[in-house]
Amino acid sequence: MPDDPRPRLRRRFFASLVLIGLLLGAMIGRLTAPGPVQLERIEEQAWGLTLWFDRQPELYDEHLEGAFALLLQAQGEAQSGQLQVDGTRVGWRLQHTAKGLLLHLVAARPLRGEWAGQVEAGGWRLDVRVTP
Structure with a gap:
Protein backbone atom coordinates (compact mmCIF):
# COMPACT_ATOMS: atom_id res chain seq x y z
CA MET A 1 0.00 0.00 0.00
CA PRO A 2 1.62 3.31 -1.07
CA ASP A 3 2.13 6.18 1.38
CA ASP A 4 -0.58 8.81 1.42
CA PRO A 5 1.00 12.18 0.26
CA ARG A 6 -1.74 14.35 1.79
CA PRO A 7 -0.20 14.81 5.30
CA ARG A 8 3.09 15.93 3.79
CA LEU A 9 1.34 18.36 1.42
CA ARG A 10 -0.79 19.69 4.28
CA ARG A 11 2.36 20.47 6.35
CA ARG A 12 3.95 22.28 3.40
CA PHE A 13 0.75 24.24 2.78
CA PHE A 14 0.49 25.43 6.40
CA ALA A 15 4.22 26.22 6.55
CA SER A 16 3.79 28.34 3.41
CA LEU A 17 0.84 30.18 4.98
CA VAL A 18 2.88 30.90 8.11
CA LEU A 19 5.81 32.21 6.05
CA ILE A 20 3.55 34.44 3.94
CA GLY A 21 1.90 35.79 7.11
CA LEU A 22 5.27 36.63 8.67
CA LEU A 23 6.51 38.38 5.54
CA LEU A 24 3.28 40.35 5.13
CA GLY A 25 3.36 41.39 8.80
CA ALA A 26 6.97 42.56 8.48
CA MET A 27 6.11 44.63 5.40
CA ILE A 28 3.12 46.27 7.10
CA GLY A 29 5.26 46.97 10.18
CA ARG A 30 7.88 48.71 8.06
CA LEU A 31 5.26 50.87 6.38
CA THR A 32 3.61 51.99 9.61
CA ALA A 33 6.77 52.46 11.73
CA PRO A 34 7.71 56.12 12.25
CA GLY A 35 11.06 57.32 10.98
CA PRO A 36 13.78 58.72 13.22
CA VAL A 37 13.11 61.85 15.29
CA GLN A 38 14.14 65.02 13.41
Whole structure:
Protein backbone atom coordinates (compact mmCIF):
# COMPACT_ATOMS: atom_id res chain seq x y z
CA MET A 1 0.00 0.00 0.00
CA PRO A 2 1.62 3.31 -1.07
CA ASP A 3 2.13 6.18 1.38
CA ASP A 4 -0.58 8.81 1.42
CA PRO A 5 1.00 12.18 0.26
CA ARG A 6 -1.74 14.35 1.79
CA PRO A 7 -0.20 14.81 5.30
CA ARG A 8 3.09 15.93 3.79
CA LEU A 9 1.34 18.36 1.42
CA ARG A 10 -0.79 19.69 4.28
CA ARG A 11 2.36 20.47 6.35
CA ARG A 12 3.95 22.28 3.40
CA PHE A 13 0.75 24.24 2.78
CA PHE A 14 0.49 25.43 6.40
CA ALA A 15 4.22 26.22 6.55
CA SER A 16 3.79 28.34 3.41
CA LEU A 17 0.84 30.18 4.98
CA VAL A 18 2.88 30.90 8.11
CA LEU A 19 5.81 32.21 6.05
CA ILE A 20 3.55 34.44 3.94
CA GLY A 21 1.90 35.79 7.11
CA LEU A 22 5.27 36.63 8.67
CA LEU A 23 6.51 38.38 5.54
CA LEU A 24 3.28 40.35 5.13
CA GLY A 25 3.36 41.39 8.80
CA ALA A 26 6.97 42.56 8.48
CA MET A 27 6.11 44.63 5.40
CA ILE A 28 3.12 46.27 7.10
CA GLY A 29 5.26 46.97 10.18
CA ARG A 30 7.88 48.71 8.06
CA LEU A 31 5.26 50.87 6.38
CA THR A 32 3.61 51.99 9.61
CA ALA A 33 6.77 52.46 11.73
CA PRO A 34 7.71 56.12 12.25
CA GLY A 35 11.06 57.32 10.98
CA PRO A 36 13.78 58.72 13.22
CA VAL A 37 13.11 61.85 15.29
CA GLN A 38 14.14 65.02 13.41
CA LEU A 39 15.61 68.19 14.90
CA GLU A 40 13.78 71.06 13.21
CA ARG A 41 15.54 74.14 14.59
CA ILE A 42 17.56 75.62 17.47
CA GLU A 43 16.80 78.98 19.06
CA GLU A 44 19.20 80.84 21.36
CA GLN A 45 17.62 82.29 24.50
CA ALA A 46 18.96 84.51 27.32
CA TRP A 47 19.02 81.47 29.63
CA GLY A 48 20.17 78.76 27.18
CA LEU A 49 18.81 77.02 24.09
CA THR A 50 15.44 75.86 22.78
CA LEU A 51 15.48 72.86 20.47
CA TRP A 52 12.43 71.96 18.37
CA PHE A 53 11.77 68.37 17.26
CA ASP A 54 8.99 66.73 15.25
CA ARG A 55 8.29 64.43 18.24
CA GLN A 56 9.88 63.51 21.57
CA PRO A 57 13.41 62.08 21.32
CA GLU A 58 15.04 59.80 23.83
CA LEU A 59 17.72 61.80 25.65
CA TYR A 60 20.42 61.51 28.30
CA ASP A 61 22.18 64.32 30.17
CA GLU A 62 25.55 64.49 31.88
CA HIS A 63 27.68 67.05 33.71
CA LEU A 64 31.31 66.66 32.65
CA GLU A 65 33.97 68.68 34.51
CA GLY A 66 31.94 71.88 34.48
CA ALA A 67 30.41 71.34 31.04
CA PHE A 68 26.90 70.13 30.28
CA ALA A 69 26.14 67.53 27.59
CA LEU A 70 22.94 66.06 26.18
CA LEU A 71 22.78 62.98 23.97
CA LEU A 72 19.67 63.11 21.79
CA GLN A 73 18.56 60.11 19.77
CA ALA A 74 17.54 62.17 16.77
CA GLN A 75 18.76 63.33 13.39
CA GLY A 76 19.60 66.86 12.33
CA GLU A 77 22.40 69.03 11.05
CA ALA A 78 25.53 69.87 13.04
CA GLN A 79 25.56 73.44 14.36
CA SER A 80 27.46 75.61 16.82
CA GLY A 81 27.30 79.05 18.39
CA GLN A 82 27.81 81.20 21.46
CA LEU A 83 25.45 82.83 23.91
CA GLN A 84 25.67 85.22 26.82
CA VAL A 85 24.22 83.82 30.08
CA ASP A 86 24.46 86.08 33.16
CA GLY A 87 27.47 87.89 31.68
CA THR A 88 29.32 84.64 30.89
CA ARG A 89 30.01 83.50 27.33
CA VAL A 90 28.76 79.98 26.78
CA GLY A 91 29.78 78.06 23.68
CA TRP A 92 27.54 75.32 22.35
CA ARG A 93 28.04 72.70 19.67
CA LEU A 94 25.70 70.10 18.24
CA GLN A 95 27.50 67.22 16.52
CA HIS A 96 26.70 63.83 15.04
CA THR A 97 27.68 60.65 16.90
CA ALA A 98 26.96 56.98 16.32
CA LYS A 99 24.10 57.17 18.85
CA GLY A 100 22.50 60.41 17.63
CA LEU A 101 23.14 64.10 18.23
CA LEU A 102 25.42 65.31 21.02
CA LEU A 103 24.90 68.83 22.41
CA HIS A 104 27.84 70.31 24.39
CA LEU A 105 27.60 73.54 26.38
CA VAL A 106 30.93 74.86 27.69
CA ALA A 107 32.01 78.07 29.50
CA ALA A 108 35.13 79.40 31.24
CA ARG A 109 33.41 78.76 34.58
CA PRO A 110 31.66 75.52 35.54
CA LEU A 111 28.12 75.23 34.22
CA ARG A 112 25.03 73.69 35.72
CA GLY A 113 22.47 72.57 33.21
CA GLU A 114 18.92 71.34 33.30
CA TRP A 115 16.36 70.58 30.66
CA ALA A 116 12.59 70.43 30.35
CA GLY A 117 10.53 69.25 27.42
CA GLN A 118 6.92 69.59 26.43
CA VAL A 119 4.59 69.01 23.50
CA GLU A 120 3.81 72.26 21.74
CA ALA A 121 2.45 73.38 18.35
CA GLY A 122 2.45 69.93 16.75
CA GLY A 123 6.05 69.21 17.79
CA TRP A 124 8.19 68.81 20.85
CA ARG A 125 10.12 71.65 22.51
CA LEU A 126 13.23 71.05 24.62
CA ASP A 127 14.42 73.95 26.79
CA VAL A 128 18.04 73.63 27.93
CA ARG A 129 18.83 76.08 30.76
CA VAL A 130 22.39 76.71 31.91
CA THR A 131 23.70 78.73 34.84
CA PRO A 132 27.37 79.54 35.46
